[in-house]
Every structure is written in C-alpha cells, then in structure tokens.
Amino acid sequence: MKYHFNDIEAKWQKYWAEKGTFHASNDSDKPKYYVLDMFPYPSGAGLHVGHPLGYIASDVYARYKRLKGFNVLHPQGYDSFGLPAEQYAIQTGQHPATTTKVNIEGGVDNQGNVIAGYRNQLDKIGFSFDWSREVRTSDPNYYKWTQWIFTELFNSWYNKDTDKAESIDTLVSAFAKAGNTSTNAVCDDDTPTFTADEWNGYSDKEQQEILLKYRLTYLAETEVNWCPALGTVLANDEIVNGVSERGGHTVVRKKMTQWSMRISAYAERLIQGLEGIDWSESIKETQRNWIGKSVGASVSFKVKPDVTSSAVETSPVIDVFTTRPDTIFGVSFMTLAPELDLVHEITTPEQKEAVEAYIESTSKRSERERMADVKTISGVFTGAYAEHPFTKEPIPIWIGDYVLAGYGTGAVMAVPCGDQRDYDFAKKFDIPIPNVFEGVDISEEAFSDKATTVIANSDFLNGLKYKKAVKLAIYELEKIGAGTGKTNYRLRDAVFSRQRYWGEPFPVYYVDGMPQMIDTKHLPIELPEIEKYLPTEDGEPPLGRADVWSWDTKTNTVVSNDLCHPEPVEGQEHNGVYPLELNTMPGWAGSSWYFFRYMEKAQRDRVFASKEALDYWGNVDLYIGGSEHGTGHLLYSRFWVKFLYDRGFVGVDEPFQKMINQGMILGTSAFVYRLSAVSISNKDFIHATNIFVTKSEFDRITKEKDFNNKKYIDLSKKSMKDNGIDEKEISKIVGYVFSNIHADVSLINASDELDIEAFKKWRPEFKDAEFILEDGVYKVGREVEKMSKSKYNVVNPDQICEQYGADTLRMYEMFLGPLEQAKPWNTAGITGVHNFLKKLWKLYHSSPSAPKGGTANVDGENAFYVSDEPTSKESLKTLHKTIKKVEEDIENFSFNTSVSTFMIAGNELAAQKCTSREILEPLLILLSPYAPHIAEELWSKLGHTESISEASFPIFDASHLVESTKNYPISFNGKMKFTLELPLDYSKDQIEEVVMAHEKTKMYLDGRTPKKVIIVPGKIVNIVG
C-alpha cells in the first residue's frame, strides 16, 4: 500500500464536512475552550503559504484541546468590508459584494479572472473550523449588530465616579436635577457649565448639542488626516511614516465634521487591563506607548497685555501640561504651537508680521518634512508675556514648531535647564537658562535625570528630591488656584467616519443638522445601490450618489431622496423624510466584536449573541494573529468590549485572554542578471539586452569591477544591432551594467538552477533570452524579502498540497522554526517532512513475512499490518518520551520541536521494527493535531469507526522512562573528554571511586593530583586540577 495522500486527504475532508465533526456545542458537560484566529480579509490574490501559518498553529492547538477533553470552539469567518474590493469596483464596475463573494467562494469575476476562493483554499489544508458559525462583516445580518453597537455608544456617556459607561438617560436626568456641575463625566474640553434651570430652559436642539459633548460616539468638527488620493480620512494607525498605510499616498490635515469614538474615556482602563491578560510583553508595551500615559500637572499662566502692566482678570490664560512641576522655577519662556488660535490673540502689533510669516511657512511644511527635520530649531517671539504663577516675573511667549498642537494643550512651559528641546531653543534665541538643580553643570546640555534631581534656586522647593518637589509644587499651585495635578494621555479619540462605499452605513439621519439614531428595531440599514463607487462631483462621499437614501420617520423605511425636504416649508407640516448619513464606518468597526458573534448560532437574527452563549463561552482563550494590529484592531476591540461590559451586554471586559503573534513567513526571491549597455557620452542611453549572466559571473564582475570587458561590450553591441538600433548610437557604447530582475520562484529548482525553457515562456519579453552559464546551468541569486505577488516569490499552498499533501504542508510550516519568529520560506526543505510521513506510513504497512526497514522497493508496497502482541520496553520508552515531549511542546507553543520529536520517534520505532498496536495506536493520536488526514486514515484502518478527534490524548507514564544507569560525561576543567556508563543509584563517593580509578582518567591527569572533583549525581563529573 502506497501513501496516496491526495485521496486520503480528500476523503477525510469530505468526511469531516459531512459529519460536522468540528461543530461546537453550546451545551456540554466538558470545560470550554475558545481558539480563535484573526479573521482574514478575502483578497482576490488568494492565500500564499504565509497566511495559513497562524491557522495551522491554532488548529493544532484546537485539535489538541479536543483530545484533552475540552469542548472547543474554533470558528472562522471573513473581514469582508474594505478598500481593495471598492478599488476594484471603481476600476471594473463590479459590485464589491460580488467581488467579495467570488473571493470567498471561488468562481470567475467579470474580468474573466479565475479565483480559487479562500474557502476552497482553506478547506484543502484540513482545518478543524466550525464553519456553521461563519461570519462575514459585510453581511447585513451581521452589520445590523455593528449598527446596533454604534447606537448604544451614541446613547451612552462615561461616568468617572463609577468609572464606567452608563445610559445617556441617567445623564439627562442628572442635568434636569442639578445641571452639569455635580456630574463627573468625560466630555469635550469646551463644554460649558450650566444649572438645572438653565438646562431645563434650553431648546431641544441646544440640549442635543450639549449631549453630543458627552456621548461615547459623537459628531465633531475635528482636524483629520485627509488622504486626497484615496478620497477619505484615515485613523492615526492607518498612517505609516506620514503616508497612507495602503498605497503610500500623501496625507494632509483638514478640518471636517466626523463621527468620533470617545476611546480616550477608556485610556486608563485600557492600560490597567493589560495586567490581567497573557500577551507578549512587546505588544503590551506597544499599547502602553500608544496610550501614552504621563503624570504631571496642569499649570495656568496669565497673559499680560504688555510687559509693564500686570495680568488682569479678563486677559487670556495659557494652560500647559508638564511632567515636571518640580522645575516650575526654571521656566524662562513659553512656547505655543503655531497652529493655536490663541497666537493671533496675544501677538503684539510689532511682532505681527514675523509671527504670521512663521505660521505661514510652518503650515506649508508637511507633517513628514517636520518629522524628518528635527535638527533645525525655529521659532518667533510673539511680543507677549505671561506671568509666572509664583514669582510674578514676566515670561516671554514664543511660538515654535517643536510644540505640537495635537498633544496636551499645544503649549509648553519651557524649562531649558531640564529639557533638551527647551535648552536648544533657548541657546538658539539667547534666552536665559536658569539652573534649578543642585550641583549640576548645565553649560553643555540639559539635565533630565529625575532619579538624582535635587532642586535649588526654587523658593519653597529648595533641597527637595524629585518626588517630594512634584508633590509640593502641585500642592502650592492648587493653593493659589494656578494649577492642579493631571494625568495626560497621548491617545486621541478615534475618527469613525470614512468617505467610502464598501463599509457599514450609519443608522443615522439628520433633522435640522442634528444627528438622529434610527430605532434599533428597524436595523439593519442596508447599503444602497449606486452607479459609480467614486465621491460625487461636489466632494460628497459615494453614498451621495444614491437616489434612495432618505429616512421616512413615519414608515420607518429608507425612501427616495425626492421625498426629502430638509428645509421645512413655512406653514406646512414636515413630511417626516430626512437625509441619511453619507459616510460609512471604518474597517475596524466589524472586527471589534466578531468574536462574540461566533458564540451564537441559533438566535442570530434576534440578538448579537444570546446571554446563554456569552455566559458559556466567556472570552477568547487563545487568539492567534499578527502583531501588526497592536494599535488598531487589538486596541479598538478591547475598547468596545469594555463598553459592552459596562452596559451589561457581555460578561467579560477583555476579549482575548491569551494571545500568540505568529511571525511573518518571508519569500525567497530569485534574481536573474540582465546585461545592459551604457553609453558614457550620453548617460540617459541604456540599452537592456536579452542576455543574462549566471550568479557567479555577476558576483565576479561586481567584485572585480570588471565593467570594460570586451566580451560584454561586444555582446551588447551585437544585441543592439540585432534590434535595429542606429550604428551611431551603438558606437557610443563604452560599458555595461547588470540589473537584477525578479524571476518567478516556480521556475527555480532546489539547487537554485533556472529552468531556462520555462523562463523563456514565462513572459513574452524573455522569449529570445540568451544565457551565460556556469557548468552548463544558470544559477539565480537569492534574497529574502516579504512574500508578495510583485516580487514573484509567492508560493501557493494549493500547489504544495497537490504535490506533497496538506499534512506535509502543515507539519512543514510548523517545522520551519519558532512560531513567533519571522522566517524565510524555502520549499527545498519540505522533502524532509514528507519523507517522515512516508516512513510513518510504512510503520503500519508491513506483512510479518517481509520485515520493514530493509532494502528498497519492497516494503513500500506491503499491506496494512499491526500486531496485537505485547510490545518491547524500548518501544514503550520511545512512545512515552514522545507523549511527554509533544504535550509539553504544544502547551508551550513550541510546535517546531514536536515535529522533530515525531521524526525521532519514527526513526526509533523503525529501528526497533515495532509493529505493535499498543504503540502505534497512541502514536496516531499524538500526531493527529499536526497531520490529521494520515492519522484518521490509519486510525480507521486500525478498526475505529469514530473520528480520531473523538479519542483521548494518551496519558504519560513516567515509569517507562526510568533508567538504571547514566552515561556520565567526565570533564577535566570543564571540558568533556569521555563518557562513562554508571548506575544511577551510585553515591557521590562511589562515582568518584570508579572515575578516579579509570585508566582514561589517569591518562588525562598525566600524573597530576586533582585539586577538586565536582560530582553532581545524575548529571556530570568535573575534575579540576
């Protein structure tokens, strides 16, 4: 019987699907375990071997947990809203819903491209997903609940006293009773204070405007990151190095009215929550940095109308945030961000021109330029002075672009002796640098070491250390009403509007400019049909093109825009039809709660997830995915879960208890080296020939700088002549270069040799390619890069499954190296794993008459055979050693080493000629999480009628590993020289006696007497001297 993996794998995949083997139950006596992968965006390019890495790891773990007696939930779905489908729609007119469906289910799109489909590709790898619980974020039945959560956020505020979100109703009744002075709520900075009487006297619209300042999702005019090329705003985490993460387009700051999420209300809890979850320290640190908590004080400085007068009550106040209130007496100037409106207010007439010019020049510089150019110090004096809260001395107010409008209040109190940026600024503009530190030299640079700080020249703070000085400074500031202790967070509220089509529509319509929520019982509000997926001519989002996109408050339906009259006609009753919101939600909306949706199966149209399901499954026990979502998805979902928890909709306040971040699988790109002629007289003229040199020749030429070789000049000239290039141009050729061109990795064999014929056929431009070979072959250059279609280094899992089988793919991906580490894919090594599976197959296929492990061509064809005879001690030892190691490895997510362990076990059992059921049956259970198909096949051949996933993980029995002797390494001065087999129950003295009497010992000592003999029984002997 040969190992026909293709047949076996197809058979068992069908079996699992038909029997629903991996469908989880919400009602079980077993303990629950929830294993989740970050769900994929189904792109048209399909899967490459890098994508399934995390899925294979989670699948091994999920299958292992089932064998360990857990009721395992291991679902999968699609994050199916997103940009690529929309871009594709803009190019081809194909509806994003169609693109998405084809990308998931396979088929042919309207451009004639054959798409394999994510689902088909995933199925071939043999995952134990419970597909009966699939979710797609673009499915109206799903996004109905995304809209519902949005509505709940709108109807909530954050109470700092109870430290949780509450229904907006409790806030409204508090306002009606006592105004807003006694509530302690998270709200906008510009929220006015009012009494109960004032509140009750406000019009409905005025009340709504005030409530917007409290709601957890709110509409506000905010400065956003606008990407003109994409025609949309981007969240901070969608911008990388000042350009859009997707496409690398320029991003500019722009003011727009947008939906925002008041995630800042949760800043502290998002930091605190990290303590209780089992995530890698690095990703926790990333989140802490992103939230950016700093503790210090807010200090108010009154602006003096001019330097001679003292500050008056009506003069403006500049609030600053500082982490170093202890250095308050070191303040010698203040700096404001140039963007602040206040700058215009305080600038003196004499300085007006200089200030405006500076504002003008900084606004022209892009964020990126400003970031790149941190060395240049620039700024302008406003002419205005503030008053020091304690000394009452005048402090000059400057503006400078090193102060960012977006952090804190956009203003700093500059303490040049304690902050290097302030120091550099002061040096540049000749501002005094008072020293407030005892015994510290600040003539060269600022001194910022808090640990050794002792304050001086600071009135009541003199002689105090950092901590005490901070406390006292805040106390004194509070006493005179000039400041207060404050904690500042870098985390900004998240912009939640996108000017796109392919996203969740908001369940919002506008009456008199005020947003109104559509009652949740009328959800979902489905995306309207539009003709083109582009913004409108007057710059509205794509939904502005929809004809049927107005809300009829009488029928509670979406109706034609023709019925919509936003301006009421005098004397007529309004018809109750209002315009709907034109923005859609961002990509992270649907992914912030999908893990709850999987828990529910039966009542999905009634609830987002039923209480029973939520209570039963709790949170995700193990989450596997990439670490690139550290500040996006992983922060937003924590925020939403905490909100849902506060409002009593779910019972957990962290979504992912344990997380493992798998490393990226890199591609091994292949390069061919193409000869190009260069004309020195005319540097623009480079002629690319169709001649390619092999890697060794390329290396030689590069190393020896051999760029005048007549052979290559002649070849270049000949190529140009053949291409009909003018003789005059040809005569100008004086040199040549080689350009590296990516060759498709499928054209290269394991020894880096190029399949020349296939290469010529690969792309028409290489039809007539000529090759300069070495030893009769063309060798390519290799380089490890990110796996990507454009680099032609993509390896497709379907091909691997076809050629070696899914079990081989699964084991090889695990064998590649530690899960969390980035590692290059190299198909060459896959044969090692494949050979192992073939050898394993053989262990179960040997007739008694033809023993295995012998010579070629015989035993591969033997019939299935397993004996019921008792097994040998050695085989039991091999088995139990394997059980122990594999169990430990899976628990530690060290999957690569357990593949090695299987190989060792296979080699040992083959050497032992083991045919015993007692060994081979449990071995299959151990292997089944990694190579489920072959395990199922052999399991059924052993006579089982149930799936191997119903079996129990073998119990490790240490008694089989007990040894009576130990092969002691005998070292001299720490260097191992020989080994000696000794009984394990020997005492130190007995060991020493035998070792010292040994002739090799005598030989190595060569007559010397050892100073010391170290003996660790069961471990080592070390002779010193």
Place this chain on the structure above:
RNA sequence: GCUCGAGUGGUGGAAUUGGUAGACACGUUGGACUUAAAAUCCAAUGUCCAUUAGGACGUACGGGUUCAAGUCCCGUCUCGAGUACCA
C-alpha cells in the same frame, strides 16, 4: 534617540532550571540497488591540525562571575520590530 527582541555549522533551527553545543531536517560528498533515472536504503559531514591515535579552536565582539557559561553580569558592535520634537 528611546523601548522591545535577536545574533549558534553551507542552510532552517535544537539545547525549557548554568552541567556532553550543533538534536531534527535540508544541502553536500561517498556507497548500495538500477541498463539508466527517479524513488528508497546505508555512511560521512562545525572549523583547523594529524595517515591513525588524537589534539586545538568554536555559540557576534571584548571583559567578568563560576568547578562548569550559548545560557548569568558589565561593556561594544550588527540586524529586526515598534515608536518618536509627547512637554
């Protein structure tokens, strides 16, 4: 700049608490089988010296602690990831 992580044969990697460095696999070399190839099997394979026996060196580099260091400590270099004028 700061934070975190890493650096081990030709290659991917192993060594979980300081105790035989290089497991397992790839690749390479040699051999068996075969008309031949593939497949399969056997053997060798860290580097250097030595015919052998054996010896020296060896976990980025330089120090240190220890009977013993890839592992612990100090310093340096390189690479990767995150983050950045955060007051």
